Amino acid sequence: MNSKAQNSNQAEPVLTAAELAEIDKEISHAPYRAAVAIDALKIVQKHHRWVSDESLNALADYLGMSSAELDGIATFYNLIYRKPVGEKVISLCDSVTCWIKGYNRLQKHISERLGVELGETTDDGQYTFLPAPCLGACDRAPVMMLEDEQHNNLDEKKLDKILILRTQKNGGIKE
Amino acid sequence: MTSLPLTANINEDRQAVDLAAYEKNQGYEAVRKALKEMSPVDCLQAVKDSGLRGRGGAGFPTGMKWSFVPMENVSEGHKYLVCNADEMEPGTFKDRLLMECDPHQLIEGMILSAWTIQADIAYIFIRHEYHLAAKLLQQAIDDCKAKGYLGKDILGTGFNLEMYVHTSAGRYICGEETALLNSLEGKRANPRAKPPFPQISGLWGRPTIVNNVETLCNITHIIRHGADWFKSLGLGADSGTKLFGVSGRVKNPGCWELPMGTPIRELIEGKAGGMEDGYKLRGFLPGGASTDFLTEEHLDLAMDYDVIGKAGSRLGTGTMIILDDKTCPVGMVKNLVEFFAQESCGFCTPCRDGLPWSAQVLGDLESGKGIKADLVTLEDQVRFIGAIGNTHCALAPGAMEPLSSAMKYFADDFQRHVDGKACPYCDSENGGV
Numbered sequence: 001m002n003s004k005a006q007n008s009n010q011a012e013p014v015l016t017a018a019e020l021a022e023i024d025k026e027i028s029h030a031p032y033r034a035a036v037a038i039d040a041l042k043i044v045q046k047h048h049r050w051v052s053d054e055s056l057n058a059l060a061d062y063l064g065m066s067s068a069e070l071d072g073i074a075t076f077y078n079l080i081y082r083k084p085v086g087e088k089v090i091s092l093c094d095s096v097t098c099w100i101k102g103y104n105r106l107q108k109h110i111s112e113r114l115g116v117e118l119g120e121t122t123d124d125g126q127y128t129f130l131p132a133p134c135l136g137a138c139d140r141a142p143v144m145m146l147e148d149e150q151h152n153n154l155d156e157k158k159l160d161k162i163l164i165l166r167t168q169k170n171g172g173i174k175e
Numbered sequence: 176m177t178s179l180p181l182t183a184n185i186n187e188d189r190q191a192v193d194l195a196a197y198e199k200n201q202g203y204e205a206v207r208k209a210l211k212e213m214s215p216v217d218c219l220q221a222v223k224d225s226g227l228r229g230r231g232g233a234g235f236p237t238g239m240k241w242s243f244v245p246m247e248n249v250s251e252g253h254k255y256l257v258c259n260a261d262e263m264e265p266g267t268f269k270d271r272l273l274m275e276c277d278p279h280q281l282i283e284g285m286i287l288s289a290w291t292i293q294a295d296i297a298y299i300f301i302r303h304e305y306h307l308a309a310k311l312l313q314q315a316i317d318d319c320k321a322k323g324y325l326g327k328d329i330l331g332t333g334f335n336l337e338m339y340v341h342t343s344a345g346r347y348i349c350g351e352e353t354a355l356l357n358s359l360e361g362k363r364a365n366p367r368a369k370p371p372f373p374q375i376s377g378l379w380g381r382p383t384i385v386n387n388v389e390t391l392c393n394i395t396h397i398i399r400h401g402a403d404w405f406k407s408l409g410l411g412a413d414s415g416t417k418l419f420g421v422s423g424r425v426k427n428p429g430c431w432e433l434p435m436g437t438p439i440r441e442l443i444e445g446k447a448g449g450m451e452d453g454y455k456l457r458g459f460l461p462g463g464a465s466t467d468f469l470t471e472e473h474l475d476l477a478m479d480y481d482v483i484g485k486a487g488s489r490l491g492t493g494t495m496i497i498l499d500d501k502t503c504p505v506g507m508v509k510n511l512v513e514f515f516a517q518e519s520c521g522f523c524t525p526c527r528d529g530l531p532w533s534a535q536v537l538g539d540l541e542s543g544k545g546i547k548a549d550l551v552t553l554e555d556q557v558r559f560i561g562a563i564g565n566t567h568c569a570l571a572p573g574a575m576e577p578l579s580s581a582m583k584y585f586a587d588d589f590q591r592h593v594d595g596k597a598c599p600y601c602d603s604e605n606g607g608v
């Protein structure tokens with residue numbers, strides 16, 4: 001099926017009414033539709049946690065641009081995910097001050113605890129573990145974000161507490 | 176009158192100041208004064224006279240930057256003011272403090288700046304991770320609209336200004352002002368060729384000013400108290416105060432407002448409490464990841480743009496990253512170059528291909544595979560990638576600054592990696608790979 005037609009003739013439209021309402025709000029103060037490409041990608045991602053090919057095609061259609069052009073934009077930016085991510089994204093700062101203050105150790109610790117390398121998602125789909133550039137909290141290094149929450153002055157003990165807290169409902173972390 | 180205006184409203188507990196509290200402390204008086212009693216020309220003159228230099232890293236005089244915005248016979252359409260709140264330079268955490276603790280100071284500064292250049296639309300381009308700051312700024316904008324400080328016919332003066340918060344999708348190059356404009360237009364953040372300069376042809380081809388958060392916050396106080404007062408705040412050649420920060424193995428990392436011209440020692444040994452027990456200072460990057468190392472011999476220099484420039488580095492963002500004696504300088508530079516390689520926008524070859532190559536050579540040194548010729552390769556790369564004009568923007572030359580100065584100040588360390596076929600720091604936490 002032509003993916004571009006999906007939005008109009010499917011029972012479940014690719015872009016939901018809620019997404020379209022948010023995108024339209026951005027368009028209302030932009031000089032032309034394609035100008036909101038990045039905002040729109042972020043809106044779609046907020047609703048689905050990532051941007052699938054179906055969403056991307058429907059969005060390109062809606063903004064009057066080609067899918068290739070929109071994908072070129074989507075893949076340029078670090079925080080637009082073109083692959084599915086877990087329920088929670090862990091972004092561990094790997095920049096200079098955090099590195100000085102123990103990034104290597106913490107990275108290994110998280111990898112061991114979750115059984116994933118950087119860039120991977122746990123088998124149970126709970127966590128995706130990603131590196132992040134300087135998070136602007138170097139005075140509290142080492143730092144990571146768990147979704148929108150920032151965690152400062154990390155050490156192994158603190159990490160275990162955070163990770164256990166999050167995994168309790170699934171029966172605890174991998175040992 | 177306070178001598179530390181930027182943080183006057185900021186308490187230990189870092190709670191954000193809301194509109195009511197902000198107004199109690201003379202908040203928005205400068206807007207009332209400027210829009211009713213001062214022409215844009217008067218305001219521009221005050222900013223020029225104040226000697227304010229941009230706090231985004233380059234230190235360009237703000238008044239001069241603004242003076243290139245066309246004011247008469249402007250073709251029909253918008254003019255834009257853009258606040259650069261991308262703050263992705265590793266080691267930098269000052270704009271965050273200003274936005275999280277006193278959002279109205281920035282908004283007031285932006286209203287005054289927009290009045291001066293007669294912009295009718297303003298954007299705050301903020302990095303995605305600053306969720307709290309973005310939320311507080313949106314709240315502040317909404318409160319200002321309700322109070323008549325933003326929107327149509329501000330305070331009955333006929334001046335209109337709409338303000339929007341745009342959160343980024345994450346890429347360091349978005350901080351470069353012309354790349355930022357492309358990103359605001361919904362495109363990939365490749366820097367643009369200059370000229371035309373944004374003042375003439377910026378966002379959507381219209382006259383645009385891009386300023387750093389801290390620069391714009393200063394405007395509030397310059398209009399409130401005058402240029403002479405602002406000039407008198409600085410201890411040396413530069414005017415005003417600045418947020419300075421320290422991170423790394425010091426006793427008390429943090430961010431503080433100090434007069435321009437304060438000696439570096441007062442920041443690192445005074446405010447930051449000196450080195451953690453068991454660590455010695457070997458060097459520091461004075462203003463973020465893309466500035467040249469300085470060492471102990473520079474501690475008594477004044478934190479002024481030209482003083483630090485003469486010492487072979489840049490004041491940059493004023494947030495200093497400390498290299499201690501147990502951290503490998505080669506490893507630290509490798510971390511920095513890897514960051515720049517990762518964040519290169521890919522537009523030009525020396526940056527896109529040269530930076531990963533430099534990172535790879537540094538990686539070889541760290542893992543004990545380095546040979547003598549690698550040091551020559553690195554020197555060549557510093558020369559080719561570091562030369563202004565060989566690349567389309569300043570990212571690549573900036574990336575070479577810590578490398579080139581590390582090779583100068585820590586030459587022995589580089590040599591030891593080659594001679595010993597290993598990282599001499601490999602027993603400590605930050606050695607080896």
Ligand SMILES: Cc1cc2nc3c(=O)[nH]c(=O)nc-3n(C[C@H](O)[C@H](O)[C@H](O)COP(=O)(O)O)c2cc1C
Pocket residue numbers: 228229230231232233234235237240259260261262263264347348349350351352353385386387388390391568569570
């Ligand atoms: C690669 C690169 C990244 C930059 N990142 C930032 C940034 O995050 N924030 C900022 O204010 N300026 C940044 N700048 C500087 C801006 O290009 C611009 O000079 C600045 O926003 C101008 O503001 P000012 O005159 O108030 O300093 C960056 C420059 C380069 C070359």
Ligand code: SF4
Pocket residue numbers: 348365366518519520521522523524526527566567568569570571
């Ligand atoms: S120097 Fe690097 S970041 Fe700047 S335009 Fe060239 S490739 Fe892009």
Ligand code: FES
Pocket residue numbers: 093094095096097098099133134135136137138141142143265266267
């Ligand atoms: S280096 Fe990690 S927060 Fe800045």
